[in-house]
Amino acid sequence: MTGHPSIDLVNTEVMRRGNRHNLLATKDDLRRWIETSIETGGVHPESLPEGCDTGEALRDLLVLRELLRRGFERFADGREPEAGWKDELEAQVARAPFAYRVSGAILVPVPQGPPADALVSLVAVDALRLLAEGKLKTLRRCANPDCVLLFMDASGRRKWCSMKVCGNRTKVARHYARKEKAGRA
Numbered sequence: 001m002t003g004h005p006s007i008d009l010v011n012t013e014v015m016r017r018g019n020r021h022n023l024l025a026t027k028d029d030l031r032r033w034i035e036t037s038i039e040t041g042g043v044h045p046e047s048l049p050e051g052c053d054t055g056e057a058l059r060d061l062l063v064l065r066e067l068l069r070r071g072f073e074r075f076a077d078g079r080e081p082e083a084g085w086k087d088e089l090e091a092q093v094a095r096a097p098f099a100y101r102v103s104g105a106i107l108v109p110v111p112q113g114p115p116a117d118a119l120v121s122l123v124a125v126d127a128l129r130l131l132a133e134g135k136l137k138t139l140r141r142c143a144n145p146d147c148v149l150l151f152m153d154a155s156g157r158r159k160w161c162s163m164k165v166c167g168n169r170t171k172v173a174r175h176y177a178r179k180e181k182a183g184r185a
């Protein structure tokens with residue numbers, strides 16, 4: 001989890017044994033995803049209304065995930081998003097516009113609307129903020145061709161979604177390829 005719910009949402013699709021696998025398939029998955037988003041600072045608990053872990057919220061969130069992926073992958077490929085992509089995101093935020101609440105030293109945005117709309121608005125506004133700040137241009141695809149995860153990298157040097165997972169796997173594969181070659185020689 002990156003602390004950015006829009007990127008974390010797109011990354012709930014992963015590759016497993018060559019197939020795309022959905023980590024947000026059930027309401028329990030959604031509940032866990034929301035909890036982790038709160039723990040990693042992506043979402044403030046007071047931003048979320050009661051009851052945003054419904055089947056309706058899950059369905060709407062998966063539609064948003066498709067929209068986000070369309071734009072994010074273009075940024076990761078060094079392109080601009082399609083015309084209208086930003087407008088579509090803005091429309092998702094408009095489903096539940098924000099009021100604000102002070103919680104301790106934090107100004108907390110509170111989307112106003114039914115729970116499913118509120119959840120979608122919170123994630124969509126995160127993407128709009130990254131867009132406005134120019135940070136979507138730092139999106140990269142993992143260098144492992146069997147991995148669909150995206151990450152932000154301002155340095156331009158990072159290659160893998162995670163050194164532990166894909167970086168290591170690639171290193172190990174190279175190690176064995178070298179060994180095999182040496183064995184044959």
Ligand SMILES: [Zn+2]
Nearest residue numbers: 142147161166
């Ligand atoms: Zn990866």
